[in-house]
Amino acid sequence: MSSESVVQAAANAGRGRSRGVARLVLQNAVIAAMVLTFVAFSLAKPESFFTMLTFKAILRDASPLLILALGITVVLVVNEFDLSVGGLAGLTSTLAVLGVSGAHFGLSVPLAVALTLVAGGLLASINGFLIAYLGASSFIVTLGMGTVFNGLEVQILGANTIYEEIPAAYGEIANGSFLGLSNQIFIALGVMLVIGVLLHQFELGRYLYAIGGNREATRLSGVRVRLVLLVAFVIAGVCAAIAGILVSAQAGSANPNAGIGFLLPAYAAAFLGSSMWRPGTFTVAGTVLGTLFLQIIGTGLTLFSISGALVSIIQGGILVAAVVISRLGRDG
Amino acid sequence: MSDAPLIRMSGIRRAFPGVQAVDGVDFYLAAGEIVGLVGKNGAGKSTLLKILAGIVAPDEGEIAIDGTPVHLPYGPVDAGRMGIAVVHQELEIVPGLSVAENVAVGAGFPRRRLSGAVDWRALRKAAREIIDDLHPGIDPATAAGELSLAQQRLVMIARAIYRRARVVILDEPSAALNDEEITQLHGVVRRLAERGCAVVYVSHRLQEILDLTERTVVMRDAHVVDERATAEFTHAALVEAITGHEGFDATVTRPAAAALGDPVLEVEGLTRSGSVEDVSFTLHRGEVLGLAGLVGAGRTELARLIAGADRADRGVVRVRGRETRLRTPRDAVQAGIALVPEDRRNEGLLTQASVRFNVTLATLPKYRRGRLPVPSRGRERQAVATEVERLAISPGDPERTVSQLSGGNLQKVVIAKWLERDSEILIFDEPTQGIDVEAKAKALGMARALAARGGAVLLIASDFSELVSTCDRVLVLREGRLVGELSGEEVSDRRIVELCYRDQAEPASEHQRLSNKKGTP
Numbered sequence: 001m002s003s004e005s006v007v008q009a010a011a012n013a014g015r016g017r018s019r020g021v022a023r024l025v026l027q028n029a030v031i032a033a034m035v036l037t038f039v040a041f042s043l044a045k046p047e048s049f050f051t052m053l054t055f056k057a058i059l060r061d062a063s064p065l066l067i068l069a070l071g072i073t074v075v076l077v078v079n080e081f082d083l084s085v086g087g088l089a090g091l092t093s094t095l096a097v098l099g100v101s102g103a104h105f106g107l108s109v110p111l112a113v114a115l116t117l118v119a120g121g122l123l124a125s126i127n128g129f130l131i132a133y134l135g136a137s138s139f140i141v142t143l144g145m146g147t148v149f150n151g152l153e154v155q156i157l158g159a160n161t162i163y164e165e166i167p168a169a170y171g172e173i174a175n176g177s178f179l180g181l182s183n184q185i186f187i188a189l190g191v192m193l194v195i196g197v198l199l200h201q202f203e204l205g206r207y208l209y210a211i212g213g214n215r216e217a218t219r220l221s222g223v224r225v226r227l228v229l230l231v232a233f234v235i236a237g238v239c240a241a242i243a244g245i246l247v248s249a250q251a252g253s254a255n256p257n258a259g260i261g262f263l264l265p266a267y268a269a270a271f272l273g274s275s276m277w278r279p280g281t282f283t284v285a286g287t288v289l290g291t292l293f294l295q296i297i298g299t300g301l302t303l304f305s306i307s308g309a310l311v312s313i314i315q316g317g318i319l320v321a322a323v324v325i326s327r328l329g330r331d332g
Numbered sequence: 333m334s335d336a337p338l339i340r341m342s343g344i345r346r347a348f349p350g351v352q353a354v355d356g357v358d359f360y361l362a363a364g365e366i367v368g369l370v371g372k373n374g375a376g377k378s379t380l381l382k383i384l385a386g387i388v389a390p391d392e393g394e395i396a397i398d399g400t401p402v403h404l405p406y407g408p409v410d411a412g413r414m415g416i417a418v419v420h421q422e423l424e425i426v427p428g429l430s431v432a433e434n435v436a437v438g439a440g441f442p443r444r445r446l447s448g449a450v451d452w453r454a455l456r457k458a459a460r461e462i463i464d465d466l467h468p469g470i471d472p473a474t475a476a477g478e479l480s481l482a483q484q485r486l487v488m489i490a491r492a493i494y495r496r497a498r499v500v501i502l503d504e505p506s507a508a509l510n511d512e513e514i515t516q517l518h519g520v521v522r523r524l525a526e527r528g529c530a531v532v533y534v535s536h537r538l539q540e541i542l543d544l545t546e547r548t549v550v551m552r553d554a555h556v557v558d559e560r561a562t563a564e565f566t567h568a569a570l571v572e573a574i575t576g577h578e579g580f581d582a583t584v585t586r587p588a589a590a591a592l593g594d595p596v597l598e599v600e601g602l603t604r605s606g607s608v609e610d611v612s613f614t615l616h617r618g619e620v621l622g623l624a625g626l627v628g629a630g631r632t633e634l635a636r637l638i639a640g641a642d643r644a645d646r647g648v649v650r651v652r653g654r655e656t657r658l659r660t661p662r663d664a665v666q667a668g669i670a671l672v673p674e675d676r677r678n679e680g681l682l683t684q685a686s687v688r689f690n691v692t693l694a695t696l697p698k699y700r701r702g703r704l705p706v707p708s709r710g711r712e713r714q715a716v717a718t719e720v721e722r723l724a725i726s727p728g729d730p731e732r733t734v735s736q737l738s739g740g741n742l743q744k745v746v747i748a749k750w751l752e753r754d755s756e757i758l759i760f761d762e763p764t765q766g767i768d769v770e771a772k773a774k775a776l777g778m779a780r781a782l783a784a785r786g787g788a789v790l791l792i793a794s795d796f797s798e799l800v801s802t803c804d805r806v807l808v809l810r811e812g813r814l815v816g817e818l819s820g821e822e823v824s825d826r827r828i829v830e831l832c833y834r835d836q837a838e839p840a841s842e843h844q845r846l847s848n849k850k851g852t853p
Contacts (some may be wrong), residue, residue, distance in 0.1 A: 203696045203705040210693055213682035220641055220679055221694040221749065222665030 030276050030322045034293040041300040048303050056181060062295035063184035064089075064243040064250075068262050069269040069287050070195045071239025076270055076282045077199065078232050079212040080138040083263065084127055085240040087149030090259030092120045093244035094153045094162070097254035102165030109169045117241050123149065124237020128230035146263075154256050163253035174249035184246055191242060195235070196284040208232060268319040269294050275322045293318075336399025337362045338530050339384070339416075339499055344393035346379055353379040354390070355554035361499060361530035366521060368545035368562060369534045371574060372829060373627055373794040375551040377534055381501050384532075385418045386411035417492035418501040421628075425484050427477025432459035434476045434487050439495045462490045465527075466520045482513035489520060493527070500524060501532045506540060507628055518544050536626045538570050538833050552576050575829045592804075593617030595653070596788045597669070597757050599638065602647030607633035609812040611647075615757065620779055620789045622803030624796055624828045630812035631792045632674065635759045638790070639671035640664035651757070665694060667757075670750035672743065674762040674792075680746040681734050688716045688730040691748045698752070719748035723778070740771030747778065758782055759790045764798060776802045796828045808832060 042050040068085055075082040098104045099112030107115070127145055130136045176183045199205035207228045210218040219225045243262065248254050272293055273286025294315055301311045339361040346354045354376045361367060371377050382388040384395070389405030396402065397414055406414075425434050432455050433441075442454040459472040463486070470483055479487065485505055492500045502521070506514045521544060525531055535541055541548055541562065548565055550558040550573040558573040565573075597615040602608060608630045615621050625631045636642045638649065640658040649656050651667045658664045664671075673679040681690055692699060692712045699707040699715065716730040723744040727737075734745060743763060750758060760779055764772040776798055779789045793799050799806050806823050808816040808831040816831035818824075 201706050203707060206689070206693070206696055206707065209685070210682055210689070213685055214678070216679050217681055218693070220639065220661045220671060220673065222662040223693070224662060 028276075029325050030272060030293070031289070033318070033322075034289065034296070037293070037300070038296055041296065041303070045300075045303050049300055054299065054303075056185075058292070058295050058299045059185045060182035061299065062291050063182070063188035064246045065262060065265055065269065065295065066188045066288060066291040067191045067239050067246070068243040069266040069273075069291050070191055070284065071236035071243075072266050073270050073273070073282045073284065073287045074195065074199065074208065074232050074235045074239075075138075076274070077208045077212045078229055079215070080131065080229070080232070082124075082127065082138065082142045082233060082236045084124070084142040084146035084149055085236055085243075085266070086260045086263030087146035087153070088120060088123060088237055088240040088259065089244035089247065089262055090257060091123070091149040091153040091156075091244070092116050092241040093248035093258050094156055094254040095119055096170075096241075096245045097162050097166065097248045098156070100167055100170045101162055102167070104162070106165070109167060109173075112170075113173075113245060116245055117238055120237045120239075120241025120244070121234045122237075124233045124240070125230060127237070128233030131233065132226040132229035150257065150260060153258075157254060157256050161253050161255050166252055170249055171252045172249075174246050184250070187242065187246065191239065192284060192288060195239075198235075199284055204228065204231065265294055265315065268315060271319060272322050275325065279327065336396070338398065340396045340399075341380075341384065342394050342396075344380065344383060344395075345391045346383060346388060347391055348379075352554050354383070357393075357551075357554075357556050359384075359549065359556065361532065363498065363528050363530055364525050365547065366525050366531045366533060366545045368541035368548040369532055369551065370536070370538065370541055370548065370570065371551035372796070375574075376554040377551050378503075380551070381418070381503065381532065381534070384411070384499075385416055385501060387418075412495060412497075415496060415498035416501070417495060417497035417499065419485065419488040419492065419503065419505060421504045421507060425476045425487060427475065429476060430473050431463070431470055431476050431479070431487055432456045432472035435459040435462065435472070435490045435494045437491070439491070458494065459490065462493050463487075466490060466493075466523055467516060480513075482509050482517065485509075485517065486520060489524065493524070493529075497529065499530045499532070501534075503534050504536065504628070505533070506535055506537060514540065536833065538567055541570070542567065550574055571830055571833055574833065575826045592619060593786075593788075596651065597638070597790075598648075598650040598653075600648040600650075602634070602637055602649065603645050604633060604637055604642060605645050607812055608637060608644075611809070611812075611814050613807055613814065613817070615788045615790060617756075617786060617788055618783050619805070620783045620791055620803045622799035622806035622823075623790060623792045623809065624799055624806050624832065625809035626832050627794070628811075629809040629832070631809055632761055633812070634809065635671060635761050635790065635792060638664065639669055639759055641671065665753065665755070668753075668755050669757045669759070670753065670755035671759045672746050672750070672761065672763060674765055676739075676742050676746055681742060683733075683735040685734060686731045687720070687725065687734055687737075687745055688712055690734055690745050691716045691719055691730075691752060694749050695752045715752060716748070719751055722751070723748055738771075739767040740774065743767065743771075743775060744778075747782075756787050757790070758787055759792075761792045762794060763791070764793060764795065772798070796825045799823070799828065800825055810834075 048054065068089060071085060072082060096112055096116040099107045099115060100109055127142050130141045131138045174184050178186060199208065207218070207223050210223065211225055211228060215225060244259055247258050269290035270282060270287050272290030273288070274280060274282045276286045276289060277283070297315055297318070298311055301314065337360040341357065341359040344354055344357045344359070357376070357380055359380060369377050379388060383390045386406045386408045394401055395404060402414065426437060429437065436455055436459065442451040442458065443449065444451045456472045463470050463472065466489065467486055470479065470486065476484060476487055489500065505517055509517060518540070521531055521533065533541070533545055542565065545562045548560060548562045548570070549556055550570070552574065557576065593616045595614045596617050600612045602611045611634055623631045623634065633642070637644045638658065640661040640663045643659055649658055651669070656663070656667045658667070677683055692707065692715065696707050697705065699711040701708040701711065713730055719725070720728045720730065725741050725744045725748065734742065737745065763775040763779065767775065779791055779802055783789050791799065791803060800823055803823065805817060805819040806828060807814055808818070808828055810832060815834065818827055
């Protein structure tokens with residue numbers, strides 16, 4: 001792939017050398033920025049940033065975000081939006097805690113987790129149905145449904161936190177570790193593998209990319225476009241549920257509005273990723289790197305005791321810059 | 333005032349890649365005159381009028397208004413300022429705005445002197461005056477979207493008057509109107525001329541050209557071939573002028589008549605209201621069946637019904653003798669029906685994906701190696717390489733992005749996708765559109781080759797000589813209905829044009845003969 005693109009760049013250079021070089025720089029600007037950021041933090045804080053402990057923390061803290069961002073990536077591939085995943089992650093985190101809590105349903109942990117994943121998929125299929133079969137705008141539908149999910153969560157919790165009689169096994173999902181790495185990292189790796197294979201190896205992935213490229217041509221080729229769209233939203237929903245479970249397992253409780261804060265960073269990660277190789281193309285590798293980039297900045301800046309507000313400003317600024325730069329790379 | 337005509341265009345030439353659209357045309361318009369402009373699809377009418385309206389710049393030639401040459405090229409806004417207005421076939425009304433607003437939009441609303449706010453009362457009054465003069469009965473306060481198509485056309489004409497247009501170009505204004513509405517429209521056009529406007533009236537319905545216009549200009553192959561006072565024309569003479577005497581039929585070789593194979597596609601009473609009305613025909617194995625008609629006759633719409641792209645309201649389709657429901661493209665694809673659409677970039681291909689991605693999209697399960705739904709790239713490449721060789725797709729690299737290919741090769745990629753699926757029934761919608769002369773011949777040759785291999789082809793082409801040279805039989809559509817079927821020696825450019833233009837007022841002998849024939853298959 002990379003050798004091919006170098007050949008391509010060389011061919012472009014034949015037509016306009018400076019243009020080809022400029023494009024090559026622009027296309028890799030995000031990766032370069034990421035490496036630079038990492039080096040800068042390492043040099044500035046060698047004793048606190050450039051440590052194994054920090055690297056592990058970055059990977060662990062990036063995990064729920066990555067899982068959510070991977071689900072969003074699938075929906076972005078078909079050229080739609082899912083703004084409900086933040087609300088859905090929050091709702092499912094509450095459902096899982098309700099399920100395992102001895103003060104409520106007191107289900108076994110595996111059963112509660114399985115039911116929560118199914119619930120995530122089912123709730124997301126409402127989005128998928130309205131969008132794929134009734135032709136509603138995904139932007140509006142998922143914005144509304146996200147609000148509904150969030151409202152349901154708050155309604156269930158009633159502004160309280162549920163923490164009573166939560167089995168230790170539930171907390172273990174997020175807080176346990178294996179080979180010195182948090183379980184969350186392995187779960188995120190698993191999701192990454194599944195989505196990666198689905199998108200880049202399976203027929204389903206081919207159809208997803210085809211729909212994103214030209215929905216009408218794909219429909220005329222005999223692909224069940226509406227079904228594939230529905231599946232895309234269900235995948236995003238299941239991912240949101242996994243992220244929700246991790247969040248509440250780590251906290252050992254269900255907190256109101258737990259998921260909402262994840263929505264924008266997850267989009268930022270996916271869009272950062274899409275600006276890396278072929279601008280505008282969403283890939284699993286891109287989303288993974290995008291998430292890591294955001295987390296490096298987030299973790300790094302906290303070491304400088306920079307306020308959360310400033311972190312938001314910097315992360316948001318980087319996202320906008322990356323998307324603009326990748327557009328320049330495409331049209332230039 | 334001088335004696336110079338209002339508009340004089342002289343020596344106008346304009347070429348597009350691969351075609352000389354207008355070749356040395358002189359055209360003039362006098363104030364208060366209604367001029368009919370007729371000709372086949374692609375005769376050059378649209379280009380000529382677009383040049384007048386400033387939408388297309390001429391390569392050569394001169395345009396004078398009131399005897400004074402204007403500076404060329406000029407844009408549509410300049411044309412509007414000089415008093416030239418076009419009422420396009422696709423109406424440019426804003427459905428949510430009132431009739432009055434639609435009349436004034438783009439030309440400036442009347443303002444109140446003090447506040448600068450829109451003077452709604454003055455606007456409504458101005459609109460009402462214009463509309464009442466043309467055809468009373470429309471309230472300027474109604475939303476334009478609630479009006480009938482005929483009334484919306486009227487609003488567009490009123491807009492031209494509001495802009496003080498001196499030349500009004502009406503491009504097929506009677507399309508999709510019923511007889512009563514057409515009569516009303518003619519009244520409006522006459523009123524327009526009485527007000528001193530020069531009107532250019534483009535229509536494929538020759539009878540209304542004869543009824544309405546004072547002078548008729550006939551275009552053929554980028555030239556004006558006849559121009560007379562309309563009174564000197566008869567219906568037959570117009571058809572003659574539109575088709576031409578020289579008959580390029582002689583230059584194309586008709587395929588040798590072959591015995592018809594089994595019927596593979598039988599269509600009965602297919603209807604989608606507003607575009608296709610009660611169409612029945614049979615397509616046989618080994619046959620190339622042409623579908624002729626003027627723009628808007630329902631050819632593409634019929635093709636889309638058979639390909640499952642749109643749903644029919646009524647009608648039965650049998651594929652290889654079995655009744656088949658074609659509710660989605662998937663139904664059609666599984667029945668072996670494939671559409672090669674006219675707009676290949678938007679409907680046929682993923683232009684940002686590779687040749688391989690496009691060719692294998694409809695057949696992915698074919699390339700599985702194991703049980704999992706995972707296509708093997710190796711198998712895909714092998715299959716694509718076979719198609720690349722068979723169709724001579726160039727460049728032959730299966731990983732090449734499709735957007736880098738030429739028009740003719742884009743088409744081959746779409747065809748390759750369907751050959752991979754072994755689709756038997758191929759529908760080509762304008763396969764020669766936008767490709768060069770050599771590629772055209774190849775595309776038509778490909779249609780014949782596919783039929784010869786045991787497929788069946790439905791071929792839509794606006795250039796009727798292509799149908800004559802390629803098809804075994806030709807069906808002619810007009811206003812959504814099948815109005816004729818030609819086979820063997822009957823298939824000629826001339827006969828197709830006659831059928832396309834025959835007005836309903838005339839005795840439909842051909843159609844009767846057809847329906848008689850249908851009784852004895």
